[in-house]
Amino acid sequence: MTLSLLFEQLLNGLQLGTMLFLMASGLTLVFGVMGLINLAHGSFYMVGAFVTAWTAGTTGSFWVGLGAGILAAAAVGAVVELLVIRRLYHRQHLDQVLATFALILIFSEGTRWLFGSSPLWLNVPEALSGAVALPGGSRYPVFRLVIIAVGVLVAVALFLLISRTRLGMRIRAGESDREMIGALGIDIAKLYTLVFALGAALAGLAGSMIGALQSVQVGMGEPVLILAFVVIVIGGIGSIKGALIGSLLVGLVDTLGRVFLPSLFKLFMTPAEASGVGAALASMLIYVLMAIILAFKPKGLFAAND
Amino acid sequence: MKKLTAVGLGLLMSTGLASFQAQADEVKIGMITTLSGGGSHLGVDIRDGFQLALEQSGRDDIELLIKDDARKPDVAKNLADEFIQRDKVDILTGIVWSNLAMAVVPSVVRQGVFYLSPNAGPSDLAGRLCHENYFNVAWQNNNLHEAMGAYMQQQGLKKPFILAPNYPAGTDALEGFKSRYHGGELAGEIYTQLGQTDYAAEIAQIRASDADSVFFFLPGGMGIAFTKQFHGSGVELPLFGPAFSFDEIILGAVGEAAIGVVNTSQWAYDLDNPTNQAFVESFREAYGRTPTLYASQGFDTANLILSALETAHPDDADAFREALRAADFESTRGEFRFGKNHHPIQDIYVRTVVAGDNGQPTNRLVGVAVEDMQDVFVDECRM
Numbered sequence: 001m002t003l004s005l006l007f008e009q010l011l012n013g014l015q016l017g018t019m020l021f022l023m024a025s026g027l028t029l030v031f032g033v034m035g036l037i038n039l040a041h042g043s044f045y046m047v048g049a050f051v052t053a054w055t056a057g058t059t060g061s062f063w064v065g066l067g068a069g070i071l072a073a074a075a076v077g078a079v080v081e082l083l084v085i086r087r088l089y090h091r092q093h094l095d096q097v098l099a100t101f102a103l104i105l106i107f108s109e110g111t112r113w114l115f116g117s118s119p120l121w122l123n124v125p126e127a128l129s130g131a132v133a134l135p136g137g138s139r140y141p142v143f144r145l146v147i148i149a150v151g152v153l154v155a156v157a158l159f160l161l162i163s164r165t166r167l168g169m170r171i172r173a174g175e176s177d178r179e180m181i182g183a184l185g186i187d188i189a190k191l192y193t194l195v196f197a198l199g200a201a202l203a204g205l206a207g208s209m210i211g212a213l214q215s216v217q218v219g220m221g222e223p224v225l226i227l228a229f230v231v232i233v234i235g236g237i238g239s240i241k242g243a244l245i246g247s248l249l250v251g252l253v254d255t256l257g258r259v260f261l262p263s264l265f266k267l268f269m270t271p272a273e274a275s276g277v278g279a280a281l282a283s284m285l286i287y288v289l290m291a292i293i294l295a296f297k298p299k300g301l302f303a304a305n306d
Numbered sequence: 307m308k309k310l311t312a313v314g315l316g317l318l319m320s321t322g323l324a325s326f327q328a329q330a331d332e333v334k335i336g337m338i339t340t341l342s343g344g345g346s347h348l349g350v351d352i353r354d355g356f357q358l359a360l361e362q363s364g365r366d367d368i369e370l371l372i373k374d375d376a377r378k379p380d381v382a383k384n385l386a387d388e389f390i391q392r393d394k395v396d397i398l399t400g401i402v403w404s405n406l407a408m409a410v411v412p413s414v415v416r417q418g419v420f421y422l423s424p425n426a427g428p429s430d431l432a433g434r435l436c437h438e439n440y441f442n443v444a445w446q447n448n449n450l451h452e453a454m455g456a457y458m459q460q461q462g463l464k465k466p467f468i469l470a471p472n473y474p475a476g477t478d479a480l481e482g483f484k485s486r487y488h489g490g491e492l493a494g495e496i497y498t499q500l501g502q503t504d505y506a507a508e509i510a511q512i513r514a515s516d517a518d519s520v521f522f523f524l525p526g527g528m529g530i531a532f533t534k535q536f537h538g539s540g541v542e543l544p545l546f547g548p549a550f551s552f553d554e555i556i557l558g559a560v561g562e563a564a565i566g567v568v569n570t571s572q573w574a575y576d577l578d579n580p581t582n583q584a585f586v587e588s589f590r591e592a593y594g595r596t597p598t599l600y601a602s603q604g605f606d607t608a609n610l611i612l613s614a615l616e617t618a619h620p621d622d623a624d625a626f627r628e629a630l631r632a633a634d635f636e637s638t639r640g641e642f643r644f645g646k647n648h649h650p651i652q653d654i655y656v657r658t659v660v661a662g663d664n665g666q667p668t669n670r671l672v673g674v675a676v677e678d679m680q681d682v683f684v685d686e687c688r689m
Contacts, residue, residue: 002514005510005511005513005514008510008513009507009510012504012506012507012510015506016504016506108342108343109342112342112343112346117341117342117346117347117350118347118555118558118559119347119526119527119530119555119556119559120559121558121559121560121561123534123561123563124534124538129538130538130540131538131539131540138510138513138514139513139539139540141535141538141539141540143538144506210503213504213531213534213535213538214503214504214527214530214531214534214535215503215527215530215531215534215559216559217526217527217530217559218343218346219343220503220527223501223503255506255507258498258499258507258508259507259510259511262496271492271494271495275495275496275497276472276477276497278497279472279496279497279498279499280472282499283472283499
């Protein structure tokens with residue numbers, strides 16, 4: 001195990017973490033402000049990726065596609081909030097889970113109906129394809145570095161938005177006391193739609209960028225959604241800071257576990273067995289992490305309403 | 307008046323009888339396949355290939371019922387029960403995935419219904435659980451991987467790095483590869499998570515190893531993600547794999563990152579035989595796209611059924627089974643026959659991905675990897 005390989009894997013963990021942050025921040029905002037469990041968050045990720053792939057395919061420009069993907073995800077988010085989610089705020093969590101699960105099915109089949117069942121083509125833009133040399137001699141894809149940079153930018157922007165602006169003040173107020181800010185004359189309905197659309201836009205951004213790296217297909221949002229839920233449970237539901245720390249933790253633990261566990265088992269097993277056992281254990285690792293953290297901090301690392 | 311009613315009743319009864327007789331002669335085929343959710347393009351192509359063959363036969367006494375299993379074993383099982391008990395089908399077919407096939411096939415064939423697999427070929431059904439009513443028209447799961455192992459050895463590659471998802475078909479793939487590759491030492495062997503879409507960590511390990519080539523089995527979206535990320539990583543090693551990650555639809559989603567990849571398949575659209583040329587042409591005309599191997603498997607399955615129906619009706623199970631076993635039909639793969647476990651003995655070809663006329667990547671036939679390949683489980687089959 002060389003130092004450059006370790007460094008490269010750290011970057012990979014960081015990249016997975018920042019991508020998860022884009023998903024988890026929206027999820028945790030919606031839960032923190034509206035108290036809503038939104039299983040359909042992965043669908044906005046898918047919408048972002050599909051609209052980006054389709055627009056980039058028609059116009060030939062990834063960047064136009066990216067813009068369209070983010071806007072489409074935000075717009076779809078706002079419409080869904082107005083039509084469906086709005087009716088769920090006062091219902092139990094079970095109702096919310098059922099309704100948003102139905103949304104997943106509707107979105108998946110709707111997307112298949114619109115775009116067909118075969119995966120869409122979307123590639124990394126020409127300017128960002130290729131790899132750069134890392135210190136230590138290995139090479140790293142430029143696009144992954146860009147994803148890390150975008151994740152950091154979004155984290156900073158969210159931090160400024162929430163701590164420095166009037167909208168952020170309302171969001172924080174909404175987190176601590178929903179009834180009171182309504183009573184203070186703030187248009188809570190509009191605030192909810194805005195927050196929901198913002199979360200959807202972030203998911204769309206993640207979907208668009210990851211779609212270029214992976215594959216754009218129906219059902220792509222659900223695996224990410226599960227990870228995002230792990231992140232917000234670890235980080236403390238409703239806390240942006242928790243989402244950031246949680247994403248980085250999950251990203252690093254998952255990536256490094258996948259690489260180092262099999263090599264660890266190789267010390268005392270045959271290679272075939274070691275890779276089997278190592279892979280099985282590595283896929284459990286983040287859930288083990290979650291269990292350990294919850295054992296000591298039942299509300300997550302940075303619970304919002306403490 | 308009474309007489310009139312009696313005549314009327316008699317007439318009614320006779321028409322009822324006539325339609326009943328027509329039904330008895332009619333053949334009912336139930337197709338359970340994946341038409342929604344992830345991986346549905348496989349099911350869609352199997353269905354389209356199958357329907358194309360039925361249309362071309364011009365027979366109107368075959369009723370095809372199609373249901374979507376959404377890639378869920380329990381749904382597939384329910385649909386099979388419904389087809390057998392309510393619709394009373396003679397033949398079942400269509401299942402794409404091995405885990406669904408294992409849930410459905412063993413009980414179905416024991417109930418006396420014929421099952422013809424247009425895709426999934428799990429090892430148990432070729433060996434231990436083989437059955438006289440079960441026929442596989444595609445391949446046994448390990449075939450394409452074994453062929454690639456043999457081919458990479460022929461090519462003199464000394465240090466392949468191999469990876470597959472950690473599930474039964476994935477371990478079968480790597481075991482199959484290793485059973486025919488003895489040309490050197492593996493540079494590494496990785497099992498990834500099923501459904502994983504980010505391969506940065508694995509690619510870094512490949513880079514850090516001293517591999518001279520990479521063999522991977524990552525079906526569906528996993529393969530798309532891996533090929534794109536591998537291309538972008540700057541690692542310049544030749545890629546090899548079974549055709550599952552390089553059908554024409556997946557190539558469209560991967561783009562130029564796939565160019566240069568070598569893959570094994572039991573069929574290629576540019577395979578030079580008249581049946582195949584006619585099939586590819588008519589498929590393109592009917593559906594406006596180039597068929598995948600799955601479409602060819604659906605087409606072959608339907609033609610095998612049609613050929614057997616020329617000889618016997620499925621109600622005469624023994625005669626129909628013999629007719630299927632004879633495999634007396636024009637396959638798109640050229641020569642085709644069954645081994646004693648009702649799995650194909652066939653040539654496995656090598657294809658490479660090149661830039662097509664319009665710049666889109668497409669497969670081109672290179673040659674034969676293994677001639678007359680038969681699965682290794684045939685000896686476990688007591689039939």
